[in-house]
Amino acid sequence: MFVWGQSWEKSMMNCETHKADMWVPPPLSNVSFAPNSYPLFSHNKVSIFFCKMDVTLGLLADSPAGHGDAGGGVPSGGSTTARPILTGSKEDNNKNSMVMSSEVTSSYPVVVDQNLNDLELGLGLSIGCGLKSKGWSQYARILTAKDFPTCKQNSSSSSSSVSIPNSGTKRTATDSVSPPNCTSVVGWPPVSKAHRMPSLANEIKSPNGNLISITEQNKSKIRTIGIKDCSKKKYQSVKVNMDGSLIGRKVDLNVHTSYEMLAQTLEQMFFRRRSSTEAAKYSRLLDGTSQFVLTYEDKDGDCMLVGDVPWQMFLSSVKRLRIMKNSQSNELAPRFQENNERHRTDAV
Amino acid sequence: MVYSLPEEVLEHVFSFITSDKDRNVVSVVCKSWYEIERWCRRKVFIGNCYAVSPAIMIRRFPEVRSVELKGKPHFADFNLVPEGWGGYACSWIDEMSRSYPWLEEIRLKRMVITDESLELISTSFKNFRVLVLSSCEGFSTDGLSAIAANCRNLRELDLQESEVMDLSGHWLSHFPDTFTSLESLNMSCLGSEVSFSALERLVAMSPNLKTLRLNRAVPLGKLSTLLQQAPQLVELGTGAYSSGIRSDVYSALSKAFLGCKELKGLSGFWDVDPSYLPAFFSVCSRLTTLNLSYATIRSPDITKVINLCPNLQRLLVLDHIEDSGLNALALSCKNLQELRVFPSDMYVADANVTLTEQGLVSVTQGCPKLQSVLYFCHQMSNSALITIAKNRPNLTCFRLCIIEPRTPDYLTHEPLDIGFGAIVKHCKNLSRLSLSGLLTDRVFEYIGTHAKKLDMLSIAFAGDSDLGLHHVLSGCESLKKLEIRDCPFGDTALLANVAKLATMRSLWMSSCAVSIGACKILSRKMPMLNVEVIDENGTLNPKLDNCLVEKLYVYRTVAGPRSDMPGYIWTMDRDSANKI
Numbered sequence: 001m002f003v004w005g006q007s008w009e010k011s012m013m014n015c016e017t018h019k020a021d022m023w024v025p026p027p028l029s030n031v032s033f034a035p036n037s038y039p040l041f042s043h044n045k046v047s048i049f050f051c052k053m054d055v056t057l058g059l060l061a062d063s064p065a066g067h068g069d070a071g072g073g074v075p076s077g078g079s080t081t082a083r084p085i086l087t088g089s090k091e092d093n094n095k096n097s098m099v100m101s102s103e104v105t106s107s108y109p110v111v112v113d114q115n116l117n118d119l120e121l122g123l124g125l126s127i128g129c130g131l132k133s134k135g136w137s138q139y140a141r142i143l144t145a146k147d148f149p150t151c152k153q154n155s156s157s158s159s160s161s162v163s164i165p166n167s168g169t170k171r172t173a174t175d176s177v178s179p180p181n182c183t184s185v186v187g188w189p190p191v192s193k194a195h196r197m198p199s200l201a202n203e204i205k206s207p208n209g210n211l212i213s214i215t216e217q218n219k220s221k222i223r224t225i226g227i228k229d230c231s232k233k234k235y236q237s238v239k240v241n242m243d244g245s246l247i248g249r250k251v252d253l254n255v256h257t258s259y260e261m262l263a264q265t266l267e268q269m270f271f272r273r274r275s276s277t278e279a280a281k282y283s284r285l286l287d288g289t290s291q292f293v294l295t296y297e298d299k300d301g302d303c304m305l306v307g308d309v310p311w312q313m314f315l316s317s318v319k320r321l322r323i324m325k326n327s328q329s330n331e332l333a334p335r336f337q338e339n340n341e342r343h344r345t346d347a348v
Numbered sequence: 349m350v351y352s353l354p355e356e357v358l359e360h361v362f363s364f365i366t367s368d369k370d371r372n373v374v375s376v377v378c379k380s381w382y383e384i385e386r387w388c389r390r391k392v393f394i395g396n397c398y399a400v401s402p403a404i405m406i407r408r409f410p411e412v413r414s415v416e417l418k419g420k421p422h423f424a425d426f427n428l429v430p431e432g433w434g435g436y437a438c439s440w441i442d443e444m445s446r447s448y449p450w451l452e453e454i455r456l457k458r459m460v461i462t463d464e465s466l467e468l469i470s471t472s473f474k475n476f477r478v479l480v481l482s483s484c485e486g487f488s489t490d491g492l493s494a495i496a497a498n499c500r501n502l503r504e505l506d507l508q509e510s511e512v513m514d515l516s517g518h519w520l521s522h523f524p525d526t527f528t529s530l531e532s533l534n535m536s537c538l539g540s541e542v543s544f545s546a547l548e549r550l551v552a553m554s555p556n557l558k559t560l561r562l563n564r565a566v567p568l569g570k571l572s573t574l575l576q577q578a579p580q581l582v583e584l585g586t587g588a589y590s591s592g593i594r595s596d597v598y599s600a601l602s603k604a605f606l607g608c609k610e611l612k613g614l615s616g617f618w619d620v621d622p623s624y625l626p627a628f629f630s631v632c633s634r635l636t637t638l639n640l641s642y643a644t645i646r647s648p649d650i651t652k653v654i655n656l657c658p659n660l661q662r663l664l665v666l667d668h669i670e671d672s673g674l675n676a677l678a679l680s681c682k683n684l685q686e687l688r689v690f691p692s693d694m695y696v697a698d699a700n701v702t703l704t705e706q707g708l709v710s711v712t713q714g715c716p717k718l719q720s721v722l723y724f725c726h727q728m729s730n731s732a733l734i735t736i737a738k739n740r741p742n743l744t745c746f747r748l749c750i751i752e753p754r755t756p757d758y759l760t761h762e763p764l765d766i767g768f769g770a771i772v773k774h775c776k777n778l779s780r781l782s783l784s785g786l787l788t789d790r791v792f793e794y795i796g797t798h799a800k801k802l803d804m805l806s807i808a809f810a811g812d813s814d815l816g817l818h819h820v821l822s823g824c825e826s827l828k829k830l831e832i833r834d835c836p837f838g839d840t841a842l843l844a845n846v847a848k849l850a851t852m853r854s855l856w857m858s859s860c861a862v863s864i865g866a867c868k869i870l871s872r873k874m875p876m877l878n879v880e881v882i883d884e885n886g887t888l889n890p891k892l893d894n895c896l897v898e899k900l901y902v903y904r905t906v907a908g909p910r911s912d913m914p915g916y917i918w919t920m921d922r923d924s925a926n927k928i
Contacts, residue, residue, distance in 0.1 A: 187426030187833075188808070189724060189751045190782075192483070194509040194537070195641055195690050 242323040401907040402443035419459035445472035453478035466491030470498035488513035496522035504532040520546035532559035561585030575604035583613035590621030615639035632656035674707030678714025686720040720745040733767025737774040747782035753809035756786040769794030782806040792816035796823020814841035821845035839866035854903035865893030871920030
C-alpha cells in the first residue's frame, strides 16, 4: 500500500532541501476537499494534501496512543508526529491508486505550524523529504516551496543528457555541477534539421550525382540518421581529392583527433601500404618528405597548407581537402622546395 | 423557426463555416445539427494521429475532402525522438483509399509515409489535388514519380523540409504532357539535381503556377529561363544563388525579375554571392515574405535588401543580420508581423556577429504589428524582456532561445524570471511561448497566473522543483501542448494534475525526474491517456517503481493504445506485450 510513499522517500533520502527564494504566492481561496476522495483539481486552487501518521513504517519518534492500525487515524491533537505519506484510499484497496485521503471528519482545520522557523505561507504538495529531521507537531500544515524535492536525480537517461544540478544554493551560471556544454547536449539548441548548419546539411543530404549506387545512397541516408544520434560533435565529413586520381574519397574529420591521425588515414586511403605491419612513425604527408602535399580549402575558398593552425581551428574552417603534387605547391614555403630537391625521386 | 428549416438549407449555411472550432461548436448544438454537420464536414484536422483512429474518423465524417494529420511530437525536430517511434501514415492512407474516393487533399506533418502509400494515393483518389508532406520521411523519388504520373488534377505538391531518398532526378519527367493544373511546387528539400528540361517543360505547361520552390541544385543560370516562363509567380524559392562572375547571367536574371510583377515572396538563397543580390531588387517593394535563413551574407548586404522592402510582413534570417540590420528593419518595415532569427553557428558565439538582445528590442519598438518572434541569441536581460513586453503587448508567439542553457541576465546575473514574467503579463493573447536562460520556479508561477491563453509551452533546463510544473498545469487554462526537457520536474506535480492532462493534446517530458511508478499510477488513473515511456538505452527496469524514465510522452486518445509501438516503448499493461 505504501509502496509509492516508500520509494519516494528512499529517493528523497539523499536530496538536499531547496532553499526557496522568498516569494509569496497568491492567497489560498476556497480550498476544498472531501474525505476519502481525490481532491479534484481546479484552476487557481491548490489542494492541500494532508498527512497521515504512519506507525508501521517505524519512521516516527512518537506514536500516538490508540492509532495503531495500518491505516492510521489522524490524530486530533497537536502533539503527535505525523509523516506525510500519500496512501491508497479505503475504497480503492486493490488498485493502489494515488488517492489522497484523510480519514477525518469534515471539521478538519488547516493549521499553520507556528513552530516553523519561517512563517511563510506557501502552497505546496505534500512531500516528506524536507522534514525528515523535524518532528511534526500537527497533522497538517500548509507546505512551502521548501518542501519540494529538488534533488540531483540518479538519472537513467541517456548519457548525452544532462544531470539535473543541485539547487541547494542560489543558482548561478557557475554551478558546481557544470552546466551542459552546448556541443554535448542532444537537440540543443533547438534548431530543426532544415536550419541546422545550412550549408553542411544540404551537402550531406545530396549524394554525389547519379553515379552512386543505391547502397551508397542508402549509406549516406544512414549517415544522416547517424547525425541524429551523434550528438557529441558536429558531423564533419569532407571530400578528399588527390591530383592524378579521378575518384575522390570522403573522410570524417571528427573521428580524428589530430593531424597525424588524419594524415595516416589519408595515406591508407590513397597510398596502399605494402604490408600492414609497416607503421609509419609519422606521416610523410605532413612533413614535406613525400612528393605530395596535403592542402585544404577553407571557408573563404583559399587553398591552405594543412598543419599550420591548431586542430580545432582547422576543423572549424576546413571545407575540403586536396592532396597536391609537390610541383604545384612551389608557391608554398621555401622549405618544401628544399625537401623536393632532396626526395624528388622518392615514392611515398 | 429554426427546426423547420430543411436540412439542405442548414447544410448550405454550415458550408460557410470553415473553422474547425466553429464546426465543433455547431455539432454539439443538438442531435440533428450533429448529424447534418457530420455529413457536410469537408475538412478534418487531427493534431495527433494517435488520438483517434482512421475508422472513427471515417465513421463520423463520411464525406471528407481534406485531411490534415500530425504525427511525431514536436521535439522530433531536434532529434529527441528515436528512430522508429511511429507516426506511420500507412493505415490512414489505406483506409481512406477505401472510404474516401473523393478525397482531394492530404497534409501530413512529421509522419512516415512510404512509396507504396504515395502510389496508393495517386491511384485511389480521382480528384486528388493537394499533397503536403511537411517534415516527413520514409519515401523516395519513386513515390513522387507515381504522384506525378497518376494525379491528373494535382494542384499542389509541397515537400517542405522532408527527408526524401533521392534516387533519381527524373521523377519530374513523369508528369504527362496533358498536365496543366499545377499551382504550387515545393521541392526545396531535395538534394540531388532534377532534370532541368523536365522542370522547364513543367513550368511552361503550368499557366496557373503561383508557387515554385526550387532546390539548391538548380543553378542560378537557369533561374532566369524559368522566370521568363512563369512571370505570374507569387512565391519563388531560388536554388543556389551564385554563378561565378557572369555578367550575362546577372543581366538575364535582372531582366527576368523585372518581369515578375506578382512576386510577393522569396526564399532559397543558398550559397549567396552578394554581387547577384541586386538582380532581384526590382521586386523588393512588393515583397511580403523574405526567407534569407540559408543566406550567409553579412549585415550590410542584408540591410541593403531590407531597406528596399517596406511591405515586408515576414522575415526569416540568420543572425548575420546583427543588431544593425535589425535596427534597419525596425525603421523600414512597419508592417512586419513575424520575425525569425536563426543561429549561424550553433555552438559558439561567432565573434564577428554582433547580434544581441538590442536588435530584438529595436524591432519590437519599431514594428507595431509584430506578433510572432523566434529569436536565437547569446545574451538576454530582464530589462530587455520587460521593454519588449511593454513595447509589444500584441505578441502571440514568443520563442526565445538563449543558446547556452541556464544563462542568467548578463547585466545583473539574476534569473530571467521577471523578464519572462513581464512577457506573459503584458502579452495577454500569447498563445505560444518557449523559454530559455536561467529560470527558477518563480517564472512558472508568473506563467500560471497570467498566461491564460497559452496554447503551447516549451521548457528546457529550467525550474527548481515540482512546484514549477504544478504552476503551469494548474494555472494555464488553455494549455494544449507542453514539452519539457532537462527540468527537475517529477512525480508529484504530474500526479497532482492528472485531470489536466485529459484536456491537453500532449505532454512530453524528457530527462526530467519522473519515475516509472508515477507513470503506472497515471496510466491506471487515466484510461483515456496513452502513457508512453521511451527507454532507448534499455536500462529501464519497470519493476522498480522509483526508476526514472528517460522520456515520457502522454497524450489523450479515443483510440486506445497504439499497435505500432517499437520495442523501446513501455506502456501500461493492457494487453500489449510491453508492459510496465
